[in-house]
Amino acid sequence: MTARTVLRGARWPGDIAIADGVIVETGIVEAQPGDAVVNVDGDIITAGLANTHHHLYQWMTRGRAVGCDLFGWLVELYPVWGRLTVDDVAAAALVGLGELAVTGCTSASDHHYLVPHGDDAVFDAIVEAAATVGIRLHLSRGSMDLGKSQGGLPPDHVVEGLDSIMASTERVIAQHHDGDMVHVVVAPCSPFSVSSELMEASAALARQHGLRLHTHLCETIDEQEHCLERFGRRPVEQLDDWGWVGDDVWLAHGIWINDEEITRLGSAGVGVAHCPSSNARLAAGACRVTDLEAAGVPVGLGVDGVASNEVGGLFPELRQSLYAARLRAMDPSAFMPADAVRLGTSGGASCLGVADRLGSIEPGMAADLSVWPGDDIADVVDPLAGLVLGPDRRVRHLYVGGNPVVQDGHLLGCDLAAAHAELAKRARRLWD
C-alpha cells in the first residue's frame, strides 16, 4: 500500500489523508502503519484557493495613479510597462506567485499581455517562476493589437501584430501546455485594445487546441461606451458576435452586465473572475455576484494586478468579496463566509475548467490544500466565520498535488524576501 500523509486534528473539516497526490479519506481517519502524520491541531483547512485573474508583472509598478479610474490609470501606466524587460517580468512573477502561495493559492492565473520588445520568452520566464514556487499556473497568453493610431487606448509601441501574436501563442501552447501544472489560455486583453480579427482568431485557435479563453469584459462604463461607439453593441452583445459566449470562456470583472445578459452568460456557462479590491480601488463598479451565481454563472475570485490591488494576496479577497456583496445588496445576509470560500475554491476551479479535480475536499480530488493557522480564532464558534471575517492570515502549510509548497509558514521553493529585494531594485529603476 502506498504510504499516506495524514493531516491530523484540523478543526475544519477534520482529518485528511493523502496518497499519490490525491485526497483518499476525510473526517476521522484511523491510523495505519506507515502513515506520515502532520499535526494541524485546531487549524482550518480549505481546498487550495484558485486565483482566476492576475497580472504578475504589475508587481513592478505598485502605488501609481492612485486616484485614477481605469482608463486614466492605464494611460499613465502603459508607457512605464513598455519599459519592462523579460528579466523584470520574471522577478515580478516570482514575487507575485510566492505571495499567492503564502496566502493560500494553489492555482494561479496570470493574464500577461505585454511582450517586451516582441520577446515572447517572457512567457517562458513566467512558467519557470511557477515551477520554482511549485504552484499550478493558468498562463493566459494575453495580447493587444489595437494601438492608439487605430482607435485603441494603448500607445502603439506596446501592442503587437496579429500574425506574431498567433504564431507566438502556438509556440507557447506547444512548449508549455501540459493540462496539469500548466494550462495555456488564449487571452486577448480587452475590447479597447484588440481588433475583432484578434478576438475571432483567438477563439478559433483556442478551440482547435481544446483550450480556454479569457479576456477583460464589462469592467467600466468607459469600456461600455467604447463598444457602443465602435461597434454599436454592448460588450456582451459584441462578445457574442465574436463567438466568445461559451462554457470555455471566463471573463475578468463582469460588472456592467444587465439582466438579460446575465441570463445569456449563465445559460452558456461563461465564468466571471470577481476582483473586489481592484474594482473598489478603481471605483469600477460593483459586480452582481449573487445575481450571476443565481443565473448559473461560475464566479471565482481574482487578485487582479497589484498596480490596482496593492496587496497581491488572495486571502484578503475572501473578506472583500463578502463586504462588496453585502454593501451592494444592503443586506447583511446576502453573502455569507461559506459563500466567499466557495468563490475562492470551487467557483474559481469552475472558471478555470478544472472543477472535476480541484476546488473541493473530497476523496478522489487532487490534494491541493491550504492549512490556515487557527490559534487566534479558537474562540470563534463558526470556524469559517472566524477565517473569513477575522484577521488576514498566511498559510501554515500549502500542498499542491500532495507536495508541500509552504511548510510552517516558509515558502520552500525560493527565498521570498530575497525575491522582494530583487524586485524593489528593479522597480526603482522605473521611477525616473
Ligand code: ZN
Ligand atoms: Zn485585469
